[in-house]
Amino acid sequence: MIEVLVQGAVLPPPAHPGDAGIDLSAAEPVHLLPGGRATIGTGVRIALPAGTVGLVVPRSGLAARHGVTIVNAPGTIDAGYRGEIRVTLLNTDLDSAFHVSVGDRIAQLIVLPLPPVRLVPVAALPGSHRGTGGFGSTGVASVVREEPPL
Numbered sequence: 001m002i003e004v005l006v007q008g009a010v011l012p013p014p015a016h017p018g019d020a021g022i023d024l025s026a027a028e029p030v031h032l033l034p035g036g037r038a039t040i041g042t043g044v045r046i047a048l049p050a051g052t053v054g055l056v057v058p059r060s061g062l063a064a065r066h067g068v069t070i071v072n073a074p075g076t077i078d079a080g081y082r083g084e085i086r087v088t089l090l091n092t093d094l095d096s097a098f099h100v101s102v103g104d105r106i107a108q109l110i111v112l113p114l115p116p117v118r119l120v121p122v123a124a125l126p127g128s129h130r131g132t133g134g135f136g137s138t139g140v141a142s143v144v145r146e147e148p149p150l
Helices: 060-066
Strands: 002-004 022-025 030-032 037-041 044-046 052-057 068-070 075-078 086-091 098-100 105-113
Touching: 030 037, 030 086, 060 068, 086 105
Parallel strands: none
Antiparallel strands: 002 044, 022 105, 030 098, 037 086, 052 075, 052 105, 068 086
């Protein structure tokens, strides 16, 4: 279920049959300075079925073309939340500002089922092939940098 809170807010239609994400659009204009961030209302709120979670994720086109992403990606919408969906965008471009107009698609909502989880206290966890290896434990990623033309 979805409720429109702001007159003129865009209901998120699926862009293509079978798409995983539903586009979320801005219900207010925002000007993001280089390196700036802002929380933007979508003008809608939803009621998710019990046993599901909504994940608010960045739009790949905004990230690739403008360096705009979501600060806390993925944002989590619990099934019991009934407030407006708001998205905190970050302009990672350090040179160019980015303007968000009312109706611009700013994020995607993905709804997934949640398995029931119950944490059980134990004296020690079972081992695994990875063990306690964390950040950087699998080596250094290869980074390809484009050299500016001479």
